Amino acid sequence: MADSLNSIFAPADCPVEKIAQQVAELVALGRALDKGRIGKRQTDSSGLSAELSERAEFHFADRQRALEALACALPAKSLTGAFFQLLLLQDSLEEIRDTDSMSEPLERQLCRMVHSIVTALENALSLDRRTLRGEHWLDPRYNPFVLMAAAAAEQKPQAA
Numbered sequence: 001m002a003d004s005l006n007s008i009f010a011p012a013d014c015p016v017e018k019i020a021q022q023v024a025e026l027v028a029l030g031r032a033l034d035k036g037r038i039g040k041r042q043t044d045s046s047g048l049s050a051e052l053s054e055r056a057e058f059h060f061a062d063r064q065r066a067l068e069a070l071a072c073a074l075p076a077k078s079l080t081g082a083f084f085q086l087l088l089l090q091d092s093l094e095e096i097r098d099t100d101s102m103s104e105p106l107e108r109q110l111c112r113m114v115h116s117i118v119t120a121l122e123n124a125l126s127l128d129r130r131t132l133r134g135e136h137w138l139d140p141r142y143n144p145f146v147l148m149a150a151a152a153a154e155q156k157p158q159a160a
Helices: 002-009 015-041 046-071 080-099 103-126 144-155
Strands: none
Touching: 002 046, 002 144, 015 080, 046 080, 080 103
16 A cells, blocks of 8 residues: 555656646746737737737637647546646536536535645645646635635624
8 A cells, every 4th residue: 555655646757747737838828918918909900919819819728628638538647637637627517517417506516525625635735726827727716615714704793
């Protein structure tokens, strides 16, 4: 058992981790492109620059979707790869919910588990979801446990 535990924490050549890094770069480029396009809307009157920027964004999105699909099809061999797959799982849950293929209570249950697992991995392993642009898929502002705690704190009577 100890050998398998050590192999989990040992550095591994993980294809999912490599994909995660590529996707993180695409997300960062997409955000930079979007910021640049917003600034150019005010200065560019030709519209050509905005059209080219929009086309580039579509190509980034296509590439990102292809990489995400590949990451879902491969086994993770590192904790970072597994962490990335958890982030993608949350995104998939939202997509299933949008198609009415899943009940809302089941979606909430799965969402809570994903947030719980990701937070535990972050805390236990000193991972940071921002390293892989994980907030893109799993925004900590929507963590149901944080939201429930905030709502409960609002309901407590203030001490005088």
